[in-house]
């Protein structure tokens with residue numbers, strides 16, 4: 098664990114604020130990442146809310162995620178079942194929600210692609226991206242970006258994919274998204 102101290106200038110009153118950044122978090126901090134409070138400080142002089150983005154990693158015994166804003170390079174680290182990088186905050190938040198709900202992000206990306214293909218053309222012409230939104234009862238839900246709409250699939254669909262898909266073991270942290278997920282699994286034939 099390394100704590101780095103930064104002097105952050107308040108955008109409102111210009112006074113200097115000391116901001117302590119811990120760049121190795123464990124999983125008790127998942128909620129603080131999701132609600133962005135780890136990026137937040139209040140100006141000690143004028144109480145202005147200030148958000149400071151910085152790279153860090155968050156891990157437990159099952160996963161490591163490196164948050165690397167704007168960068169997509171693979172990162173070497175100790176072996177875990179899930180080794181990921183995320184280059185945007187929305188990706189990071191989605192990954193953490195997926196782990197919190199005990200789902201596999203590769204299957205989630207597969208389902209997103211499947212649902213996008215099923216969407217009618219009117220919906221498809223307005224948006225081509227889905228975000229994981231949570232589990233409700235028997236359904237896995239996704240929000241359609243820019244449309245304020247939710248679509249979903251039954252958890253049974255996910256469970257069947259889990260039986261059919263075989264996942265590649267990563268020895269580095271990699272980016273898994275709609276463009277890359279198909280490199281990391283194979284379908285079982287039997």
Ligand SMILES: [Zn+2]
Nearest residue numbers: 107110140143
């Ligand atoms: Zn201030």
